[in-house]
Amino acid sequence: MFKHTLLASALVATLASGPATADAISGDKIKIGVLTDMAAVYADLSGTGSVIAAEMAVQDFGGTVLGKPIEVVSADHQNKADIAVSKAREWIDAEGVDMITDLVTSSVALAVQEVGREKNRVTMATGAASSQLTGKSCSPRGFHWAYDTFSLANGTGTAVVKNGGDSWFFITADYAFGHALEGDVSDIVKANGGTVVGAVRHPFPSSDFASFLLQAQASGAKIVGLANAGSDTINAIKQAAEFGIVEGGQNLAGLLMFVTDIHSLGLKAAKGLYMTTGWYWDLNDETRAWAARFEQKAGKKPTMIQVGTYSAVLSYLKAIEKAGTDEAGAVAETLRSMPVNDVFAKGGMVYANGRMAHDMYLAQVKTPAQSSGAWDYLNIVHTIPARQAFQDPAKSGCAVIN
Amino acid sequence: MTTIFDLPVSYFGLQFLIGLQNGAFYALLSLGLAVIFGMLNVINFAHGAQYMMGAFLAWLLLDIAGISYWWALLLVPLIMGLLGVVIERAFLRWLYDLDHLYGLLLTFGLVLIIEGLFVSVFGSSGLPYEKPQALAGAQRIPLAMITGNERDMMMIPLYRLWIVAVSIVCCFGTWYAIERTRLGSYLRAATENPALVRSFGINVSVLITLTYGFGVALAGFAGVLAAGVQALTPHMGSNLIIVVFAVVVIGGMGSILGSIITSFGLGIVEALARIAYPEASGVVVFAIMIVVLLMRPAGLFGREN
Numbered sequence: 136m137f138k139h140t141l142l143a144s145a146l147v148a149t150l151a152s153g154p155a156t157a158d159a160i161s162g163d164k165i166k167i168g169v170l171t172d173m174a175a176v177y178a179d180l181s182g183t184g185s186v187i188a189a190e191m192a193v194q195d196f197g198g199t200v201l202g203k204p205i206e207v208v209s210a211d212h213q214n215k216a217d218i219a220v221s222k223a224r225e226w227i228d229a230e231g232v233d234m235i236t237d238l239v240t241s242s243v244a245l246a247v248q249e250v251g252r253e254k255n256r257v258t259m260a261t262g263a264a265s266s267q268l269t270g271k272s273c274s275p276r277g278f279h280w281a282y283d284t285f286s287l288a289n290g291t292g293t294a295v296v297k298n299g300g301d302s303w304f305f306i307t308a309d310y311a312f313g314h315a316l317e318g319d320v321s322d323i324v325k326a327n328g329g330t331v332v333g334a335v336r337h338p339f340p341s342s343d344f345a346s347f348l349l350q351a352q353a354s355g356a357k358i359v360g361l362a363n364a365g366s367d368t369i370n371a372i373k374q375a376a377e378f379g380i381v382e383g384g385q386n387l388a389g390l391l392m393f394v395t396d397i398h399s400l401g402l403k404a405a406k407g408l409y410m411t412t413g414w415y416w417d418l419n420d421e422t423r424a425w426a427a428r429f430e431q432k433a434g435k436k437p438t439m440i441q442v443g444t445y446s447a448v449l450s451y452l453k454a455i456e457k458a459g460t461d462e463a464g465a466v467a468e469t470l471r472s473m474p475v476n477d478v479f480a481k482g483g484m485v486y487a488n489g490r491m492a493h494d495m496y497l498a499q500v501k502t503p504a505q506s507s508g509a510w511d512y513l514n515i516v517h518t519i520p521a522r523q524a525f526q527d528p529a530k531s532g533c534a535v536i537n
Numbered sequence: 538m539t540t541i542f543d544l545p546v547s548y549f550g551l552q553f554l555i556g557l558q559n560g561a562f563y564a565l566l567s568l569g570l571a572v573i574f575g576m577l578n579v580i581n582f583a584h585g586a587q588y589m590m591g592a593f594l595a596w597l598l599l600d601i602a603g604i605s606y607w608w609a610l611l612l613v614p615l616i617m618g619l620l621g622v623v624i625e626r627a628f629l630r631w632l633y634d635l636d637h638l639y640g641l642l643l644t645f646g647l648v649l650i651i652e653g654l655f656v657s658v659f660g661s662s663g664l665p666y667e668k669p670q671a672l673a674g675a676q677r678i679p680l681a682m683i684t685g686n687e688r689d690m691m692m693i694p695l696y697r698l699w700i701v702a703v704s705i706v707c708c709f710g711t712w713y714a715i716e717r718t719r720l721g722s723y724l725r726a727a728t729e730n731p732a733l734v735r736s737f738g739i740n741v742s743v744l745i746t747l748t749y750g751f752g753v754a755l756a757g758f759a760g761v762l763a764a765g766v767q768a769l770t771p772h773m774g775s776n777l778i779i780v781v782f783a784v785v786v787i788g789g790m791g792s793i794l795g796s797i798i799t800s801f802g803l804g805i806v807e808a809l810a811r812i813a814y815p816e817a818s819g820v821v822v823f824a825i826m827i828v829v830l831l832m833r834p835a836g837l838f839g840r841e842n
Contacts, residue, residue, distance in 0.1 A: 140838060144782060174652075174653060174656045175656075175772065176661055176662075176770070176772065177661070178656060178660070178661040178663065179660045179661045179662040220580060309816055333814045336815055336816050337815060337818075338816070338818060338819030338820075340772075340776055341819075342767045342773060342776060342777065343555075343559055343766070343767070344817075345555040345558075345697070346552055346555055346556075346808060346811035346812070346815075347554070347811070347815065349548060349552060349812075350812070350815075351543075351550055353544055353548050355788070365662060366662065366663050366768055366770050366772075368768050369662070369663050369768045370768055373665070373766075373767065373768060374766065374767070377696065377697075377766075378694065379675065379692070381676040394662075395662045398662070399660075399662040399663040399665060400665060400768070401665040404665065417575075435660075474806075484706065492644075
């Protein structure tokens with residue numbers, strides 16, 4: 136009898152400590168893949184910084200989950216969807232990678248999310264913008280973390296129209312991301328009673344915006360919306376000053392801007408611009424401390440993508456711990472049920488379509504006189520509560536939840 | 538105010554001038570490419586990276602040493618020219634007897650190395666360069682003599698006018714030096730028949746080295762000019778150089794006057810495309826290249842061999 140009890144309790148103990156058994160974690164290790172742009176246009180705002188952020192998350196989590204080690208691997212996708220897809224397949228099939236994150240560039244994120252769906256792996260896009268990721272292309276294993284085109288449009292678009300900027304002309308990068316951003320902002324402008332007087336689509340990338348700026352000037356619109364990113368936005372803003380766009384009574388709205396873009400433009404050229412961001416290093420003591428740690432390793436302040444990658448990795452590890460397994464279906468289910476509370480987001484909610492909704496910030500770029508030096512670039516104008524900032528999942532067109 | 542399609546005539550004047558200014562960059566770069574190809578038979582793929590290095594050098598001179606734009610216009614081409622001499626002596630001279638492809642592959646490899654280094658040192662999002670105060674304003678140009686209406690005026694940024702003017706001077710100077718001077722005649726002769734020129738006691742190998750140095754110096758010079766218009770990124774050259782290659786092919790490989798005229802012409806054609814159908818402005822040069830290659834395989838100004 137005693138023997139049986141002992142056996143039973145041993146069995147129970149084994150089962151109860153199930154999460155620690157070998158079966159719970161595939162390959163006896165958790166591998167997180169940071170698939171990003173290491174050398175081209177988006178390398179500064181994601182790239183190595185995202186890898187550093189992911190490693191910081193692993194370190195803060197304690198280096199192990201359910202008693203198993205955690206490893207971060209990284210690769211350069213060169214902003215090309217085909218390269219990204221073959222790397223993702225190799226990672227999953229041959230190297231046992233459990234989760235893929237960063238995925239800057241919308242076309243890359245959309246393609247890799249499909250690989251995740253097919254191979255039953257969690258993908259957490261932090262770098263890509265297109266709201267299609269949790270819209271008509273949504274996946275039960277796909278998550279979208281830091282920001283998206285809807286929240287950018289909502290933040291900057293609404294604020295600018297309410298401040299009197301009710302007629303818009305768009306200078307749009309002629310590819311999927313630019314079209315999505317222009318479309319989302321146009322909807323917001325019209326919903327708030329404004330009008331869109333025209334748009335010009337420029338080849339991506341472009342270095343000379345003179346001709347497009349003249350067209351914007353001739354349109355007479357109050358607001359020139361820049362539906363592009365990175366060096367395109369920087370060049371457009373820089374050259375707008377030459378043609379006296381702002382002196383002529385028109386205002387620029389950069390629809391996707393990162394703190395690294397402001398750093399590159401300089402405050403003299405960027406002052407007064409409105410931008411929407413998911414995070415800023417100078418929000419409170421916690422963000423300042425995190426940014427200082429990051430800066431020590433990376434040599435610059437983090438962007439919302441990099442800190443978003445930290446948050447995504449940390450949440451993923453917490454979900455594995457809570458679910459007691461690294462099986463993608465169970466982890467994805469747990470992620471959807473957990474609030475996100477870390478240095479990136481407070482009270483963040485993961486919607487059923489995979490969108491992590493959190494507070495966004497409408498910010499205005501400081502003038503050189505207001506700034507105390509390098510990286511002191513933004514005044515937070517107001518906080519956009521999570522539920523307003525992101526699209527209602529019921530309206531997103533995501534088939535997973537309908 | 539005189540209008541065309543409900544737009545003031547000054548709008549079209551400005552677009553035309555911007556076309557000329559883009560053409561000026563094509564001219565400076567394609568000139569260097571044409572000279573190098575003409576003399577060395579090397580397709581210098583590193584030309585874009587050398588243009589980018591010129592822009593970054595101007596930034597470094599200003600940021601670290603406080604050396605102004607005007608000095609950079611002089612110093613950067615000198616430094617880049619020296620670098621060109623080193624590249625020619627160290628690498629390119631070994632390839633002259635081989636197929637064109639080897640020169641192209643070598644210079645392409647240089648591009649990858651240089652751009653990679655610049656991304657890791659300076660980052661990819663770009664650096665701002667302050668253009669000099671003297672060129673910061675805008676110039677008012679009356680159009681009354683064309684339209685007959687006193688109210689027709691256009692405001693053009695001074696810096697863009699400066700680019701057009703400097704570029705025309707450089708192009709003319711280069712053309713004159715090669716086509717109308719004794720040194721130029723040696724160069725041309727050395728291209729046609731190096732053995733014969735050598736027999737006259739002229740050091741052909743030095744001529745070739747200096748030619749490459751000069752081509753690279755031109756690219757560096759164009760880079761300094763570009764620093765005043767756009768953000769400096771490690772990739773600024775590779776985005777431009779593809780179009781410049783098309784310009785050289787349209788003008789005719791190795792033809793100096795051809796490159797200059799084609800550059801300004803295509804700048805204007807591109808400007809027209811940006812007004813009429815902006816989506817096509819990135820491909821219009823290549824469409825023209827296809828047509829020209831079908832009609833005149835040696836290019837508009839090239840000689841058939």
